[in-house]
Amino acid sequence: MKKTILSNPWIYHNFVHLVTRRRRVIKEILSQEVTASGKERVLDLACGTGDFSPLFVVGSYVGVDLHEGYLRFARRNFGKTFAVMDSRCMGFKDDVFHGSICVGFFHHLTDQKTRLVLEELRRTLKNGGWGVIVELIHPISKYNLLGKLVEKLDQGNFTRYPEQYCSLFSEYFSVEKMYQRQSWPWDVGVFRLRCQKPLK
Numbered sequence: 335m336k337k338t339i340l341s342n343p344w345i346y347h348n349f350v351h352l353v354t355r356r357r358r359v360i361k362e363i364l365s366q367e368v369t370a371s372g373k374e375r376v377l378d379l380a381c382g383t384g385d386f387s388p389l390f391v392v393g394s395y396v397g398v399d400l401h402e403g404y405l406r407f408a409r410r411n412f413g414k415t416f417a418v419m420d421s422r423c424m425g426f427k428d429d430v431f432h433g434s435i436c437v438g439f440f441h442h443l444t445d446q447k448t449r450l451v452l453e454e455l456r457r458t459l460k461n462g463g464w465g466v467i468v469e470l471i472h473p474i475s476k477y478n479l480l481g482k483l484v485e486k487l488d489q490g491n492f493t494r495y496p497e498q499y500c501s502l503f504s505e506y507f508s509v510e511k512m513y514q515r516q517s518w519p520w521d522v523g524v525f526r527l528r529c530q531k532p533l534k
């Protein structure tokens with residue numbers, strides 16, 4: 335990922351959210367879609383500054399990201415477990431998580447890298463485990479010119495249509511639910527996945 339002013343955790347955490355409705359909308363979506371009990375172990379893939387960690391209880395949540403600065407910020411502010419890991423090869427055993435959330439990550443990844451992450455996510459989820467993915471999509475309305483501009487300026491070069499994400503996700507998971515949501519100025523796709531593994 336390119337180094338920019340947004341590599342600064344404080345600027346990333348505060349600026350992006352001050353000028354967009356992103357945080358509020360995504361928290362709303364996650365609260366609706368995630369039905370984890372406090373005892374379930376939940377992985378936050380590419381958690382950034384840990385923005386969504388307050389939705390989970392201490393001890394049940396683990397956030398992973400490649401950016402050490404973001405994770406330092408997250409530890410200081412949210413007091414949860416955060417680990418520097420590449421989501422394509424994480425240091426967890428097989429079948430350890432009941433569920434996973436992932437927000438705004440796959441639009442940074444080629445199809446090939448996306449598949450590596452999905453394979454790793456599948457490995458670490460238990461049979462029957464769930465995933466809730468919220469991802470940047472091309473603007474829903476052709477009149478959303480600001481959305482189009484923001485998509486051009488965004489560091490992720492692989493924004494897709496919901497059906498394209500769905501087709502990649504369904505190579506590894508059952509896609510139980512998919513919808514799109516307007517979230518000024520970005521629009522997002524929401525995907526609820528289920529991990530089904532053959533019995534050992």
Ligand SMILES: C[S@@+](CC[C@H](N)C(=O)[O-])C[C@H]1O[C@@H](n2cnc3c(N)ncnc32)[C@H](O)[C@@H]1O
Nearest residue numbers: 380381382385399400401419420421437438439
């Ligand atoms: C757009 S940010 C989203 C962060 C967070 N999920 C949120 O919504 O606030 C994308 C994140 O992916 C992380 N990232 C990029 N490549 C990664 C990789 N291979 N493994 C883990 N994290 C990665 C970046 O450091 C960055 O924090």
